[in-house]
Amino acid sequence: MHRTAPRLARIFVSAAVPVVLVAGCSSGSDKDSKDSASPSKSATPSPTPTVAAAKYSKLPAVCPTLSAKTIDELVPKAESKKGKELPSADANQSASCLWTGLNGFKYRQLTVSLKLFRSEVSLGSGDKRAQGYAGDQAQKAATSDGAKNAKTGQVSGIGDAATTVSTESKKDGDEFRNQTIVVRTANVVLTLEYNGAGYEDEKTPDPKALLKDAETGAKEVVAAIEKDAEKSGASSAGSGASSSAA
Numbered sequence: 001m002h003r004t005a006p007r008l009a010r011i012f013v014s015a016a017v018p019v020v021l022v023a024g025c026s027s028g029s030d031k032d033s034k035d036s037a038s039p040s041k042s043a044t045p046s047p048t049p050t051v052a053a054a055k056y057s058k059l060p061a062v063c064p065t066l067s068a069k070t071i072d073e074l075v076p077k078a079e080s081k082k083g084k085e086l087p088s089a090d091a092n093q094s095a096s097c098l099w100t101g102l103n104g105f106k107y108r109q110l111t112v113s114l115k116l117f118r119s120e121v122s123l124g125s126g127d128k129r130a131q132g133y134a135g136d137q138a139q140k141a142a143t144s145d146g147a148k149n150a151k152t153g154q155v156s157g158i159g160d161a162a163t164t165v166s167t168e169s170k171k172d173g174d175e176f177r178n179q180t181i182v183v184r185t186a187n188v189v190l191t192l193e194y195n196g197a198g199y200e201d202e203k204t205p206d207p208k209a210l211l212k213d214a215e216t217g218a219k220e221v222v223a224a225i226e227k228d229a230e231k232s233g234a235s236s237a238g239s240g241a242s243s244s245a246a
Helices: 004-037 068-074 126-143 207-232
Strands: 094-103 106-116 148-154 161-171 174-185 188-198
Touching (some): 106 126, 126 161, 126 174, 161 207, 174 207, 188 207
Antiparallel strands (some): 106 188, 148 161
């Protein structure tokens, strides 16, 4: 009897151990089940990049932006009142027209260049791209080869922003006066270059008179851009990806 009691006690203790272990495993399993059953949080999708739509989707025919009457005034005795359209890879994106005329010994040269900027997510809105290009064009006019005594200014009432650049230059012994007006109207940039010289005994043209004529021409070109857009519906349609972001 004395030997049996301790033996029975050991048996009971040994039998109790698995019960404790099972209980522990069961507790962990329930916790895992609850965790797996709980819904996981979904990741918030990133917003799609957008850019403001451009006002103009194409350029007008460049040479007809100035009337025959205006050409008579700015370039008397022009070789062609219709002008000469210069080569371009895409006339809907970049276009230029040239007029030259010699009235006695009064020489005049006029160039109208248009460049359109479309809105692109990777590059920005058409307006902002045009603004940067307009600044580059004004700087180019002030520092072009042979240009000296550059004077820049701002003029109101032409497009969204207009910069004037007045310079002097000399070619083949003749004094030239040069006026450049760079205008941004929405996503289009107009660069109007107007040059004059007096050959032989003719006086060098008055810079102020040239600038006044250049401003007249610039206003007419901007009006032609707007009119062409309204006619074709290009202004209301816009171009590029539309968004409230600029």
